[in-house]
Amino acid sequence: MTSLKDTSPNETSKDQQISAGLDARQLMRDLSSFKTPMVSRSSWELASTLVPFVALFAAMLFAIDAGYYLALALVPITGLLLLRLFIIQHDCGHHAFLPGRKGNDWVGRAMGVLTLTPYDCWARSHAIHHASTGNLDARGYGDVDTLTVREYADSPRLKRWFYRFYRHPAVLLGLGPAYLFLLRHRLPIGLMKAGWIYWIAAMGTNLVTAIILGSLIYVFSFSTVLIVFLPVLLTAASTGVWLFYVQHQFENAQWDEAANWSFHEAALMGSSHLELPAVFRWFTGNIGIHHVHHLASRVPFYRLPDVLRAHPELKNLNRYTAFETFKTLRLTLWHEAERRMVTFREAKQLSA
Numbered sequence: 001m002t003s004l005k006d007t008s009p010n011e012t013s014k015d016q017q018i019s020a021g022l023d024a025r026q027l028m029r030d031l032s033s034f035k036t037p038m039v040s041r042s043s044w045e046l047a048s049t050l051v052p053f054v055a056l057f058a059a060m061l062f063a064i065d066a067g068y069y070l071a072l073a074l075v076p077i078t079g080l081l082l083l084r085l086f087i088i089q090h091d092c093g094h095h096a097f098l099p100g101r102k103g104n105d106w107v108g109r110a111m112g113v114l115t116l117t118p119y120d121c122w123a124r125s126h127a128i129h130h131a132s133t134g135n136l137d138a139r140g141y142g143d144v145d146t147l148t149v150r151e152y153a154d155s156p157r158l159k160r161w162f163y164r165f166y167r168h169p170a171v172l173l174g175l176g177p178a179y180l181f182l183l184r185h186r187l188p189i190g191l192m193k194a195g196w197i198y199w200i201a202a203m204g205t206n207l208v209t210a211i212i213l214g215s216l217i218y219v220f221s222f223s224t225v226l227i228v229f230l231p232v233l234l235t236a237a238s239t240g241v242w243l244f245y246v247q248h249q250f251e252n253a254q255w256d257e258a259a260n261w262s263f264h265e266a267a268l269m270g271s272s273h274l275e276l277p278a279v280f281r282w283f284t285g286n287i288g289i290h291h292v293h294h295l296a297s298r299v300p301f302y303r304l305p306d307v308l309r310a311h312p313e314l315k316n317l318n319r320y321t322a323f324e325t326f327k328t329l330r331l332t333l334w335h336e337a338e339r340r341m342v343t344f345r346e347a348k349q350l351s352a
Contacts, residue, residue: 021313024264024295030311031296034303035096042097045302046088046107053081053114060228061220071228079235080283086115086240087285087301093123094297109201113208116181116233120201121188130297133248134266136334137258141190144172144245146255148334149347164344169329172245177237239284246274246325247290250318251341255334267294272318274325281305291318 056078063071091097092108105119112119129142139146147155147163155163165171186206188198216225254270256262274288281288289304292314299307308315320328331341335350342350 022268022317024262024268027268027311028264028295031292031299031307034307034310035296035298035300037097037099037300039098041302042300049081049084049088053078053085056081057228057232060232061216061224064220064224064228068227072231075231075235079232080239082115082232082236083239084283084285085111086117086236087287089115089117089119089122090126090287091285091301093119093126096298096300109205112201112205113212115236116205116209117185118188118198118201118205121185121191121198124191124194124198130267130294131263133294134254134256134270135258135261136255137261144249146249146334148255148336149342149351150336152333152347153351164332167332172329173238173242177241178234180241181233181237242325243274243284243287246320246328247272247287249331249341250320250328251331252318253334253341264295267291269318270294272320273315274320274322275315276322280322 056074060071060074060078063074088097089108089111092104092111095101095104097107098104108119108123112122125142128138132138132141133143136148145163145166152160152163166176186202188194188202191198213225213229248271250272252269253272254266256266268291271291271294272288273291276284276288285301286304287293287301289308292299292304292307293301296307328341330343332344333342333347334340335342335347338350
């Protein structure tokens with residue numbers, strides 16, 4: 001067993017990069033050639049997602065009269081299209097979808113109305129997440145709450161119980177997404193004192209979303225809109241949270257205290273590559289190629305596969321299949337000595 005005395009955090013991080021044969025700083029410079037958005041391609045990606053989403057959502061509303069199960073059959077694909085709209089919003093937040101800042105921001109705000117995610121609030125929180133991924137001293141913004149083994153052991157019983165509840169898969173992928181998109185996003189939580197822009201973003205998004213839903217309720221009835229809207233939203237939300245979880249919560253993820261933390265190393269080594277079938281790569285906007293995205297967030301999502309083709313050495317770095325991600329849901333704590341994510345049971349055994 002490796003101990004803290006045997007290997008320092010920096011040494012372990014360097015060993016990981018040497019084994020992968022990668023120089024994260026140089027790679028980041030190499031990826032600059034992929035950063036220019038193509039307006040025609042971005043427009044197509046938006047149209048090919050938004051038009052089918054609106055059409056299927058409308059079809060579900062009308063299908064209720066023919067039987068709820070007919071409408072229910074359209075939930076998975078409609079939910080995945082909503083998820084893809086969120087990926088487009090995500091790229092806008094990085095100013096990677098369109099060439100100009102204003103264009104990105106206004107497309108992102110429009111998508112935020114559909115995804116129930118105030119764009120300006122989310123973009124600020126997500127930028128902090130990118131700037132501090134893997135930094136043990138900068139946790140708490142736009143990430144999955146993660147404790148170290150030592151922090152968990154030193155926590156009061158109530159806090160340990162709540163952490164176990166929070167990390168349970170049923171909460172992470174069920175209750176958590178519902179709370180996040182239906183309740184938490186209604187206020188600029190975490191940014192309430194950061195400026196009026198975030199209050200305007202949250203309240204403006206709430207207002208426009210309410211107008212759209214109110215109009216649909218006026219035409220179709222409250223119950224019809226509810227039984228269509230909620231399953232679609234929760235499908236997108238739960239799938240999105242699963243993707244986000246897998247991106248940074250895997251066994252060989254990288255965490256360091258601020259003194260030993262490096263942005264480039266943490267971005268590349270602390271993010272996974274989720275390899276999905278082609279159809280699901282389309283619906284998820286290639287966000288599974290997350291190690292590349294974190295190292296070069298200005299690369300448009302539709303160019304991420306180009307990066308892998310140009311740099312095949314990245315294909316197997318922190319690679320997981322969809323089936324393998326189920327094992328990562330059991331990982332709950334960062335073990336400082338082992339320098340890996342472990343389960344509650346493993347933490348207890350290793351501590352003993």
